[in-house]
Amino acid sequence: MSSTDVTSEGGHGAVPTGPEVPVETKPAASRRDWPLYEVFVRGKRGINHVHVGSLHAPDDEMAVHAARDLYTRRNEGVSVWVVKAAHITASSPDEKDPMFAPSGDKVYRHPTFYEIPEDVPHM
Amino acid sequence: MAHEETVYDALGNAQDDHGHWAFGTGFDEPLAGVDTTVPEGIGPADLGAYCLMLGDDALVLAQRLTQWITAAPELEEEVAIANVALDLLGQARLLLARAGSVGVLGRSREKATDSIPDEDALAYFRDPDEFRSTGLVEAPNGDFARTMVRLLAAATVRLAVFARLRESRDPVLAAIAAKGVNELAYHRDHAARWVLRLGDGTDESHRRAQAGADAVWPLLDDLFTATDVEARLTAAGVAVDPAEVREEVVSVLTEVLERATLRVPEWPADAAPRGRTGEHTAELPELLATLQGLARQHPAATW
Numbered sequence: 265m266s267s268t269d270v271t272s273e274g275g276h277g278a279v280p281t282g283p284e285v286p287v288e289t290k291p292a293a294s295r296r297d298w299p300l301y302e303v304f305v306r307g308k309r310g311i312n313h314v315h316v317g318s319l320h321a322p323d324d325e326m327a328v329h330a331a332r333d334l335y336t337r338r339n340e341g342v343s344v345w346v347v348k349a350a351h352i353t354a355s356s357p358d359e360k361d362p363m364f365a366p367s368g369d370k371v372y373r374h375p376t377f378y379e380i381p382e383d384v385p386h387m
Numbered sequence: 388m389a390h391e392e393t394v395y396d397a398l399g400n401a402q403d404d405h406g407h408w409a410f411g412t413g414f415d416e417p418l419a420g421v422d423t424t425v426p427e428g429i430g431p432a433d434l435g436a437y438c439l440m441l442g443d444d445a446l447v448l449a450q451r452l453t454q455w456i457t458a459a460p461e462l463e464e465e466v467a468i469a470n471v472a473l474d475l476l477g478q479a480r481l482l483l484a485r486a487g488s489v490g491v492l493g494r495s496r497e498k499a500t501d502s503i504p505d506e507d508a509l510a511y512f513r514d515p516d517e518f519r520s521t522g523l524v525e526a527p528n529g530d531f532a533r534t535m536v537r538l539l540a541a542a543t544v545r546l547a548v549f550a551r552l553r554e555s556r557d558p559v560l561a562a563i564a565a566k567g568v569n570e571l572a573y574h575r576d577h578a579a580r581w582v583l584r585l586g587d588g589t590d591e592s593h594r595r596a597q598a599g600a601d602a603v604w605p606l607l608d609d610l611f612t613a614t615d616v617e618a619r620l621t622a623a624g625v626a627v628d629p630a631e632v633r634e635e636v637v638s639v640l641t642e643v644l645e646r647a648t649l650r651v652p653e654w655p656a657d658a659a660p661r662g663r664t665g666e667h668t669a670e671l672p673e674l675l676a677t678l679q680g681l682a683r684q685h686p687a688a689t690w
Contacts (some may be wrong), residue, residue: 298461319463322584329577330463333470 301327302352303335304345311386313345321346421562425489429623434557435491436519436616437626439509440663441548442482443520446510447671448541449475450678451528460531467577471538474570481563483509493517502687511682515672521662523606525671532585532592533599539578540603543639544610546571547632556624579643586647593648600644601652608655611636614663630657 298320304313316335321327327346336344355363367373425431452472459465486492487505494517499508523541528534549571552564585596611633613621620626637654644651661667681688 320461321463326580326584329580330467333467334463337466337470 298322300349301331301346302349303327303331304347305331305335305341306343307340308342313343318349319346324348422558423485423488426556426558426625429557429620429625431489432491433616433620434560434625435486435489437620438482438486438489438560439491439493440519440614440617441545442479442486442509443518444524444541444545445475445482446479446678447518447520447674448524448538449473449479450674451524452534452538454528455531455534471574471577474567474574478563478567478570479510480506481559481566485559485563498683500686507682511679515667515675516665518667518671518675519663519665520667520671521606521610521660522668523603523610525662525668525674526603526606527670529599529602530595532582532595533602535578535581535585536596536599536603537606538574539582539643540607540636540640542571542575542578543636544607544629544632546575547635547639548627548629551627551631554624555626560625575639582643582649583647586644586649596647597649600649604652605655607636608658609660609662612657612660614660617663 300318301321302318303316305316306313319327319330319334321330324346328344331344331346332341335341425434449472452468452475455468456465459468483506484504487509492505492508493513495508495512497512499512503512523537523544526537528537546568549564549567553561553568555561555564582596585592587593588596611629613628613630617626617628621628641651
């Protein structure tokens with residue numbers, strides 16, 4: 265199997281879909297057709313939405329509901345975002361060094377030479 | 388300054404009074420600070436009987452929904468169904484505890500040992516004829532579409548009752564209702580979303596949703612007739628007359644089904660209460676056998 269026969273389902277590992285893989289016959293609207301969503305939750309004391317995981321849902325509305333049911337069951341969140349995983353453009357692991365290494369020695373970019381006043385929140 | 392790196396960080400630090408690690412933080416005790424004395428002029432026997440009606444509906448529907456666990460069509464939906472069932476179980480617990488607190492325990496204490504709390508005695512050691520749940524929640528699940536239509540109907544009725552019950556003269560019922568309204572609004576919403584998608588989905592999902600509605604509608608016949616207990620407590624400002632919610636229920640269910648491109652089945656004529664007076668189908672004993680089997684074989688077992 266060449267690498268083009270393998271598609272990745274949202275970072276959960278490669279799922280072989282080549283013609284030689286026996287595929288169980290399923291009704292048209294099977295789970296395979298449900299898009300993958302990435303879920304972001306804002307906690308009670310958090311100020312930003314944080315990625316917590318992913319889920320499959322038939323559409324955007326149901327994805328928000330499923331996110332509430334799967335990721336805020338234990339009183340974690342006050343706000344939920346979902347976004348189709350397909351809509352996320354990610355940096356490539358192959359480009360890791362060109363992307364991130366150049367900032368590794370630029371200590372002067374850190375605001376460590378300032379005193380942060382006590383009453384400035386979220387720093 | 389305590390900015391959470393992840394929303395789950397707070398969980399790791401959360402502990403209860405005994406130093407046990409606990410999930411989540413900031414849970415509210417629903418009955419904290421609520422006066423539990425029975426208001427003047429209210430018969431404790433009536434109040435307890437009414438709590439059993441509302442509590443048993445929740446307990447039995449929770450058990451029905453739980454039957455989907457490990458069998459739901461999708462993992463995400465399985466968790467959603469479990470959440471709904473747990474909400475209902477929580478409502479049942481509070482309502483049965485209220486019934487026990489005013490001395491309504493039926494014959495449960497003949498079998499339950501003293502160490503078993505009232506709500507457990509009522510849930511696990513009452514026989515089917517002592518249950519006051521309605522046929523709507525007792526009926527088998529059927530397929531997923533029918534389960535969602537039944538949940539839609541049950542949540543719609545219960546939400547309409549609980550919304551009014553927030554004004555109850557019994558402060559405990561009022562507090563339970565105030566907590567339950569948010570839960571039930573979500574249950575109704577969740578079920579309605581599925582009914583919309585199934586009704587207005589594929590030919591097969593439409594067929595199943597229609598069959599579900601046709602099977603569920605006859606079960607609505609005895610929901611809107613007050614028992615003597617409900618009539619007395621409604622007059623006393625404690626309970627909700629089920630006839631009062633009929634119009635809202637009809638309007639909500641009709642709107643959802645029409646938007647789901649489903650035919651609204653003929654509304655059954657109002658009938659005398661059956662489940663509310665202890666008259667049940669053979670399905671209830673079967674369901675209770677599963678629900679109560681473990682507790683009866685191992686009374687007061689803990690885990």
